[in-house]
Amino acid sequence: MEIKGSAVRTIPEFVKTRFPEKYDEWFSLLPPPSRAIFSGFIKPxxxxxxxxxxxxxxxAISKIAFGGDLNKASWECGRFSAEATLKGMYRFFLMAVPSRTVVTSGGRILTTFYKPVQFKVAESGAGHVKIHVTQVDDRSGMVENRIAGWIEKALEIQGLKAARVDISQSLAKGDPVVEISIIWS
Structure with a gap:
């Protein structure tokens, strides 16, 4: 499974912005292949x-800032990534369409950051949606939490402060798909 450089770039930006005094510690915890990526120019x-x-x-972020909680670190990185990447036309799109469209179309935006990944609206009703994410090759829970955090922040950017985003099925917990439940008013 792969991740787009534009999403990768947000990871050191997150550390530098939220935990600037811990950047060197974070970098020192990276294994050599990761260190090589972050030592060079990351092409978006x-x-x-x-x-x-x-x-x-x-x-490594989870160790330096979240007491080893990979899910929390991933969720917060996803929120930061939404803020960093939803600019220009993407932000205009968020502000111009209804919440349901943001949630059901957000998968198309997210497929530009991960491959292979498929998003499908499994259930949709007034004020709620369940999205299934498939073809995710990550049993750590990092991808699903990062995506859920990204969705949560995207809805906040749109102006929905009362949105609730939960991972109702998780590959990390042995479920067959990632299911993200979104409720808003």
């Missing part, structure tokens, strides 16, 4: 190995 349009470019760096 290139694809990188998910494990080396995101899972291991996020695990």
């Amino acid at each position: 349009s290139d694809w990188y190995n998910l494990y080396d470019a995101a899972v291991m760096p996020t695990e």
Whole structure:
């Protein structure tokens, strides 16, 4: 599985912004393949190995800032990534369409950051949606938490402060798919 460089770039930006005094400690915890990625220029349009470019760096973030809680670190990285990447036309899109459209179309935006990944609306009603994410090759929970955090922040950017985003099925917990439940008013 791979992650787009534009998403990878948000990981060191997150550390520098939220925990600037811990950046060197974070970098020192990276294994050599991850360190090589973050030592060079990360091309926004290139694809990188998910494990080396995101899972291991996020695990290091969890150790320096979240008491080893990879899920919390991943969720917060996803929120930061939404803030960093939803600019220009993407932000205009968020502000111009109804919440249901943001949630059901958000998968198309997220497929530009991960491959292979498929998003499908499994259930949709007034004020709620369940999304299934498939073809995710990550049993650590990092990808699903990062995506859920991203969705939560995207809805906040749109102006929905009362949105609730939960992972109702998880590959990390042995479920067959990732299911993200979103409720808003």
